Amino acid sequence: MPQGERELPRPTPETSHFWEGTRCGELRLQRCDACGTVYFPPRHFCPKCGSTHVSVFRASGRATLHSYVISHLPAPGFEPPYAIAVALLEEGPKMMCNIFDCEQTPEALVLDMPLEVCFETINDEITLPQFRPAREA
Amino acid sequence: MKPNSVAIVGASETTELGKVPTMSQVQLHADAALNAIADAGLELGDIDGIATGGHNAVEIAHYLGIVPEWLDGTSVGGCSFMLLVRHAAAAINEGLCTTVLITHGESGRSGLGRHGSSIFPSLFQQQFERPYGVTRPPTMFTIPVLRYMKQYALTEETLAMVAVVQREWAGLNPRASFRDPITVDDVLNSRMICYPFRLLMCCLVTDGGGALVLTRSDRARDLRRPPVYIRGTGESGETPLISQMDDFTSSAAFRVAGARAFSSAGICHDDVDHLMIYDAFAHLPIYGLEDLGFVGRGEAGPFIAEGHTRPGGSLPLNTNGGGLSYMHSGMYGMYALQEGVRQMRGEAPAQVEDAEISVVHGVGGMFGASGTIVMTNVA
Numbered sequence A: 001m002p003q004g005e006r007e008l009p010r011p012t013p014e015t016s017h018f019w020e021g022t023r024c025g026e027l028r029l030q031r032c033d034a035c036g037t038v039y040f041p042p043r044h045f046c047p048k049c050g051s052t053h054v055s056v057f058r059a060s061g062r063a064t065l066h067s068y069v070i071s072h073l074p075a076p077g078f079e080p081p082y083a084i085a086v087a088l089l090e091e092g093p094k095m096m097c098n099i100f101d102c103e104q105t106p107e108a109l110v111l112d113m114p115l116e117v118c119f120e121t122i123n124d125e126i127t128l129p130q131f132r133p134a135r136e137a
Numbered sequence B: 001m002k003p004n005s006v007a008i009v010g011a012s013e014t015t016e017l018g019k020v021p022t023m024s025q026v027q028l029h030a031d032a033a034l035n036a037i038a039d040a041g042l043e044l045g046d047i048d049g050i051a052t053g054g055h056n057a058v059e060i061a062h063y064l065g066i067v068p069e070w071l072d073g074t075s076v077g078g079c080s081f082m083l084l085v086r087h088a089a090a091a092i093n094e095g096l097c098t099t100v101l102i103t104h105g106e107s108g109r110s111g112l113g114r115h116g117s118s119i120f121p122s123l124f125q126q127q128f129e130r131p132y133g134v135t136r137p138p139t140m141f142t143i144p145v146l147r148y149m150k151q152y153a154l155t156e157e158t159l160a161m162v163a164v165v166q167r168e169w170a171g172l173n174p175r176a177s178f179r180d181p182i183t184v185d186d187v188l189n190s191r192m193i194c195y196p197f198r199l200l201m202c203c204l205v206t207d208g209g210g211a212l213v214l215t216r217s218d219r220a221r222d223l224r225r226p227p228v229y230i231r232g233t234g235e236s237g238e239t240p241l242i243s244q245m246d247d248f249t250s251s252a253a254f255r256v257a258g259a260r261a262f263s264s265a266g267i268c269h270d271d272v273d274h275l276m277i278y279d280a281f282a283h284l285p286i287y288g289l290e291d292l293g294f295v296g297r298g299e300a301g302p303f304i305a306e307g308h309t310r311p312g313g314s315l316p317l318n319t320n321g322g323g324l325s326y327m328h329s330g331m332y333g334m335y336a337l338q339e340g341v342r343q344m345r346g347e348a349p350a351q352v353e354d355a356e357i358s359v360v361h362g363v364g365g366m367f368g369a370s371g372t373i374v375m376t377n378v379a
Helices: A013-023 B025-040 B059-064 B080-095 B123-128 B147-152 B157-171 B184-190 B250-267 B284-291 B298-306 B331-344
Strands: A028-032 A054-058 A062-071 A082-089 A094-097 A114-123 A127-133 B004-011 B049-052 B070-072 B098-108 B192-195 B208-214 B228-237 B274-279 B357-364 B369-376
Touching: A013 A028, A013 B004, A028 B357, A054 B192, A062 B147, A114 B298, B004 B025, B004 B080, B004 B274, B004 B331, B025 B098, B025 B208, B049 B059, B049 B080, B059 B070, B070 B080, B080 B098, B080 B208, B080 B228, B080 B331, B080 B357, B080 B369, B098 B331, B147 B157, B157 B284, B157 B298, B208 B331, B228 B250, B228 B331, B250 B284, B250 B357, B250 B369, B274 B284, B274 B331, B284 B298, B284 B357, B331 B357, B331 B369
Parallel strands: B049 B070, B049 B098, B274 B357
Antiparallel strands: A028 A054, A062 A082, A062 A114, A062 B192, A082 A094, A114 A127, B004 B208, B004 B228, B098 B208, B228 B369, B357 B369
């Protein structure tokens, strides 16, 4: 049975740019300067070609709902039932998230629906990227 | 891997399975180990190689009073034991040791003497998944399924059929935890755990263990039990993060491990008499049947629902009742291997007649790793 506090990310050297980004409201990804691959989670090299020439850039924040479950199990910091989802980012990578501003039901959570990034500030150090249904452009 | 050069000569589960409040985790390892060594007609002193997953291999060796010449502690989840069979066969062929004992014990239900909560920690999972409320396997392993269901029009009813068919097999097995027949309605009316997964689509949580003894085939023929030969093997790993699985409808680790096992064994699908696919959750046999190449993409659900894998069907699958109905301590791979051995020895409770080739396919983590073993009773 899960106990205690919600688990929060403990940033590491290769992920610090990501967590710095979310603190200032930016979703940051990496792109390989050699082969163009966009990848996530963060690393100091391209997992496709091995090049260490990589750049950090701000992602569009646009995504679609790729898959999810609605958990009825207890979890610290969550009130079941809640969705655990995977967003497919416009740039290609996938990212786990919760879905904000949306009923946590199969009827409301429709696969491939457009999502946009939003940010959940937990404390001074940690802000989590989250997603919500995209608002009309 | 040289086909049939190494054989399983001893195999046993723990004396008791299910709820075993009288044994710590390492005790379960030892109970199974002593049973398997006795099954082989060997003694502790004959063992010169020790392998285990999910537990410190040195602790197992010390507990058994063995100072081995070869150790393997590969821990990649529930399929660790498939990988350990593969590694043991390679080590025996290389002459690193002669007689390997592979043990598993897990106090999954009673929690006696268990290691910490996360035995397969991942840096990225800590940062990029756990903050989103993933906890136990039902909240992770299940995540890709809605994508599969949309892509191939798999219904909840068909998913439920996996559990129904496996309960039919469990009904034939006196040691199975749950044996009463169930219907699709029973499954779909059981408690919601993690939409779209209901209780009866999720594995049990039990205590138990199992062990295998392997040696060279030329030596195996002089031992007590009929040898079960290791004909082919494969292993792979994709990602410790379910969210980073490349294709939510197919496991890269399954495809690589399965293809390698089939090619090294020199068999095709029609040669397979008996099949085990690690079923922590109801979707795993579906992914497994497709990724191993038994059926085409999107065909596995209907294949199961039409009865091809049930008792009397053309492809007997998970004949012990599986993790859904037989037992599941947490790392189920050992029990799938045990059932493969029983079938090849002709002594399974739900014996497949004249079975000569068994394929045992495992998963580790949440589609993270995979191992596939092809066994045969034909030298």
